Amino acid sequence: MGLTKQYLRYTASAVFGVIGSQKANIAYVTLRGGERGRYVAVAACEHVFVWDIRKGEKVLILQGNKQEVTYLCPSPDGIHIAVGYEDGSIRIFSLLNGESNVTFNGHKAEVTVIKYDHLGARLVSGSKDTDVIVWDVVNECGLYRLKGHKDAITQTLFLKTKNLLVTSSKDTFVKWWDLETQHCFKTMVGHCSEVWGLVLLSDEKRIISGSADSELRAWDINYLQEGKEIGEPEEKKTKGLLGHSEEPEGEVDENPEERILSCQKAGSILREGRNRVVSMATDLNSKILACHGTDSLLEVFRVLSDNEINRIMERKLKKAKKKAKLQAGEDEEEVVVDRSLQDEIQRISSIKASSKIRSFDCFLSPNGDLKVALLLQNNTVEVFVLKTAGKTSECTKTARLTIGGHRTDVRTLAFSSDNIAVLSASAETVKVWNRSTLQVIRTMACEYALCSLFVPGDRQIIIGTKNGKLQIFELSSGILLETVDAHEGALWSISLSPDQRGIVSGGADKMVKFWDFELVKDENSVQNSKRLTVNHKRTLQLDEDVLCVRYSPNQRLLAVSLLDCTVKLFYTDTLKFFLSLYGHKLPVLCLDISHDSALIATGSADRNVKIWGLDFGDCHRSLFAHDDSVMFLQFVQKTHLFFTAGKDKKIKQWDADKFEHIQTLEGHHREVWCLAVSPSGDHIVSSSHDKSLRLWERTREPIILEEEKEMQREAEFEESVGKGDEPVVPGETTGEASLAGKKTIETIKAAERIMEALELYREESKKLEEHKTACEIAGKQLPPPTMSTILIAFGNISPSRYVLAVIRKVKSSELEESLLVLPFSYVPDLLTLFNEYIQNGLEVELICRCLFFLLRIHFGQITSNQMLLTVMDSLRTNTISRVKKIRDVLGFNMAGLQFLQREIESKEDVTFFADATDRFEDKKRKRKKRERAILAIA
Numbered sequence: 001m002g003l004t005k006q007y008l009r010y011t012a013s014a015v016f017g018v019i020g021s022q023k024a025n026i027a028y029v030t031l032r033g034g035e036r037g038r039y040v041a042v043a044a045c046e047h048v049f050v051w052d053i054r055k056g057e058k059v060l061i062l063q064g065n066k067q068e069v070t071y072l073c074p075s076p077d078g079i080h081i082a083v084g085y086e087d088g089s090i091r092i093f094s095l096l097n098g099e100s101n102v103t104f105n106g107h108k109a110e111v112t113v114i115k116y117d118h119l120g121a122r123l124v125s126g127s128k129d130t131d132v133i134v135w136d137v138v139n140e141c142g143l144y145r146l147k148g149h150k151d152a153i154t155q156t157l158f159l160k161t162k163n164l165l166v167t168s169s170k171d172t173f174v175k176w177w178d179l180e181t182q183h184c185f186k187t188m189v190g191h192c193s194e195v196w197g198l199v200l201l202s203d204e205k206r207i208i209s210g211s212a213d214s215e216l217r218a219w220d221i222n223y224l225q226e227g228k229e230i231g232e233p234e235e236k237k238t239k240g241l242l243g244h245s246e247e248p249e250g251e252v253d254e255n256p257e258e259r260i261l262s263c264q265k266a267g268s269i270l271r272e273g274r275n276r277v278v279s280m281a282t283d284l285n286s287k288i289l290a291c292h293g294t295d296s297l298l299e300v301f302r303v304l305s306d307n308e309i310n311r312i313m314e315r316k317l318k319k320a321k322k323k324a325k326l327q328a329g330e331d332e333e334e335v336v337v338d339r340s341l342q343d344e345i346q347r348i349s350s351i352k353a354s355s356k357i358r359s360f361d362c363f364l365s366p367n368g369d370l371k372v373a374l375l376l377q378n379n380t381v382e383v384f385v386l387k388t389a390g391k392t393s394e395c396t397k398t399a400r401l402t403i404g405g406h407r408t409d410v411r412t413l414a415f416s417s418d419n420i421a422v423l424s425a426s427a428e429t430v431k432v433w434n435r436s437t438l439q440v441i442r443t444m445a446c447e448y449a450l451c452s453l454f455v456p457g458d459r460q461i462i463i464g465t466k467n468g469k470l471q472i473f474e475l476s477s478g479i480l481l482e483t484v485d486a487h488e489g490a491l492w493s494i495s496l497s498p499d500q501r502g503i504v505s506g507g508a509d510k511m512v513k514f515w516d517f518e519l520v521k522d523e524n525s526v527q528n529s530k531r532l533t534v535n536h537k538r539t540l541q542l543d544e545d546v547l548c549v550r551y552s553p554n555q556r557l558l559a560v561s562l563l564d565c566t567v568k569l570f571y572t573d574t575l576k577f578f579l580s581l582y583g584h585k586l587p588v589l590c591l592d593i594s595h596d597s598a599l600i601a602t603g604s605a606d607r608n609v610k611i612w613g614l615d616f617g618d619c620h621r622s623l624f625a626h627d628d629s630v631m632f633l634q635f636v637q638k639t640h641l642f643f644t645a646g647k648d649k650k651i652k653q654w655d656a657d658k659f660e661h662i663q664t665l666e667g668h669h670r671e672v673w674c675l676a677v678s679p680s681g682d683h684i685v686s687s688s689h690d691k692s693l694r695l696w697e698r699t700r701e702p703i704i705l706e707e708e709k710e711m712q713r714e715a716e717f718e719e720s721v722g723k724g725d726e727p728v729v730p731g732e733t734t735g736e737a738s739l740a741g742k743k744t745i746e747t748i749k750a751a752e753r754i755m756e757a758l759e760l761y762r763e764e765s766k767k768l769e770e771h772k773t774a775c776e777i778a779g780k781q782l783p784p785p786t787m788s789t790i791l792i793a794f795g796n797i798s799p800s801r802y803v804l805a806v807i808r809k810v811k812s813s814e815l816e817e818s819l820l821v822l823p824f825s826y827v828p829d830l831l832t833l834f835n836e837y838i839q840n841g842l843e844v845e846l847i848c849r850c851l852f853f854l855l856r857i858h859f860g861q862i863t864s865n866q867m868l869l870t871v872m873d874s875l876r877t878n879t880i881s882r883v884k885k886i887r888d889v890l891g892f893n894m895a896g897l898q899f900l901q902r903e904i905e906s907k908e909d910v911t912f913f914a915d916a917t918d919r920f921e922d923k924k925r926k927r928k929k930r931e932r933a934i935l936a937i938a
Contacts, residue, residue, distance in 0.1 A: 007662050007703040010696045016438040017693035018044045019379050019405045024069045025359035026375035030078040031095055037363060037371040041081060043069035045669055045692050048083055053383050053399045062093045068669045073114040082123055084111025090125055102140050104813050106133045106740050117158040126153025132167050133740045140812040142740020146177055148184045155198040168195035182737035185260055197280030201303050210277030210291055218266040218341050224259060267341035271299055283364040290362055298351040298360060304344055312343050349393040351384050378407040379691045403440055410687035412451050413676040416458040422685050424693060425449030425463055442478045446471055451493050456500040460532050464491035468507055472532060481531050486513060493548045498555040506546030512560055514538040540575050548590055552597040559600055561588035567602055579617035583610055590633040594640055599656050601642050603630030609644055611656050621659040632674045636681040645672040651686055663703055667694055718745040741817040750810045750818035757806040758826050760788055764799035800833055804842060819853055824861055827854055831871050838878045844886055
């Protein structure tokens, strides 16, 4: 038996050509204590790129898996960044080394928003699945899921001073959640359309929302249950007066939702844009408010402080008094000036970007300069500086990241003959890249490009455009040598003749034209040097639009695909008709001929690829290749293997001899427009509607087709497991709050590992029992039974310790879900083991967490089981005593740290910065309250 045919695997090598994906937002980050406002993080398909704005360089890549990034949120300390993905997962990366150690799985659809609380200890995420989940970052686990919205979540905000959360959604509602009781206590219903943005201003006393119209609506928040100041028992009586609460005390008890806070519409601000708000944000101190719609205008507002507002009101009052005095003469009346929202929030300026804005981030520097980073829809990042300190606001553009990518989709790709340079062309530019470094060598302005090639010698390139022109560029100087009017319609395809003396072009004007390369005298050159041009030699007139043309490598035949779904073959020397290949139901968009001129493969919009013999035009095989149109097809040099690219986001490799699918290259997140296989066959470059170019590399790893199919089936099974229904906890009704996690293949595997460990524990315990009985019967100590190889591998540990080691290895974020899918038959053994662990003081916190969760979900079965009575009683006493001990240790440590703090303070005569700030804020708050009380009494 002969050897089976060997195929080599192609793997993803790099993603380039994308500056910032449109799916996610932009965010300022700090790297290793660097200056603020220098680095921005943007999504790049499944990765996150961190750009140095000043140098225009990529400084850090946070590697993703397969799913596209949908949201970015840096932590308050600037050390981490939380990244939300299309499949609903959240990963937390370290900005110091670019690694991710924490993954949260809870959402079923893409993550739409992520926010940290002000300490960075909790994280809240909203998704298209309408759920809001609060995560514990320190313990790396989910706390709870909040249900109530009926559409995708658009914004979530923690309050700094209270344990409250406010969320907005496309269902037109803004909901307030009390996180201590995990319920929604207030729903704001004042919007007629989707709520797209939400910000808190004025020390969280005001909320501004952006909707589908040109109004920004403002609401005043009154907190009705503020805690008493120490030593001020009478403050509660004057609370209604100081908080400007308009409701009588009797009403508060009637409306329980009004006990925490009440919201009252304060007015609205008109935006210049007439369309919906896309995003809305403030700087860190909420002094600046900015928002933008679906256009290229960012509107910036200043939020005035109380002192500034008072000064404005005083000036207004003086003017009004003066006016009243002039009008009334001697009779002076009491003049009242109303305070409007426009007095508190003033428009500073509008920033006009070069294209539509996708998202923005801003921060206010101490000198009053507002730095704004804009991610635009056309794969560009722009940075503006707005001076807000003076009376006039100047806006200057300080940086623009454009060189590393095209503004529009790349429609054509080509490799140079030495495999080093890659050409990519779009609607406005043609770029030449170095394949090994992925750096741009040349960028040249061109018309809308549809096809391209390197001229033999790799010194010039030719582009075919949508206007029917051929553009010839010189690579060394980057100048356009000549534009030739080749066709009257779009020039869809060009092909280099195998003798390398000319090209053939096909266009929408139903013509195929043959061109020869010529060197002519360059009139613009001083040294009378020659330049390349193309000379029109012959024309082949056809009945339909030409979509694709290819020479056979022996230059005997020319294949032309037409709009009537056929492929016509002509002799190149006489242009006589040879064969017509028909069978496709929709037009053939791409075709290629193998190196030995024996096979022709055609890819069509009907999603099929057909392989034909060139001798008689017989169809060898028709393959259902993609789930959408086949956009590009190319043979690998000197083989009968070919690649196809489709609108279904996939690139596939096929064997034209055995008619087998070899492998699928997945990575693109939108339609794949074209690809180019290098002359050596070692590299592939592909371009997509997601603005990215991807480089794929041939490895030395062989592919075994049966294994490949088995892996595909496993991947499909794992995907279907994750899409299963939520596990039901007996006796629990589905309310507003539920478990944060979701069932994934990882949680099922973790549960299986726990079950295997418990099985091993049962077997080993049985062996030890039998050995003990045998010793008693024999009346002497017999040799111990042989231990399991697993226990020996773990260092001769006891079976109970092995179970603990397995539980400890389960990720904190997956622990609850793993215990949830564990059958009840294993729970009695677990409870017995937990009792042993707690008695020995092993991992008390982890064991308590597991114990309380198991008690919650199996409460009915545990309480009705008489066998577990002694175990539960023992657990109760042991757990309480152990937890008390841990609490005492923590209290002792806290007291020790506070004592050390006081010692240092007394020695150095300084107050710790945080405490000093808190005390200063307290004093300021008390002073304001006293002033307000005096004003009210007066």
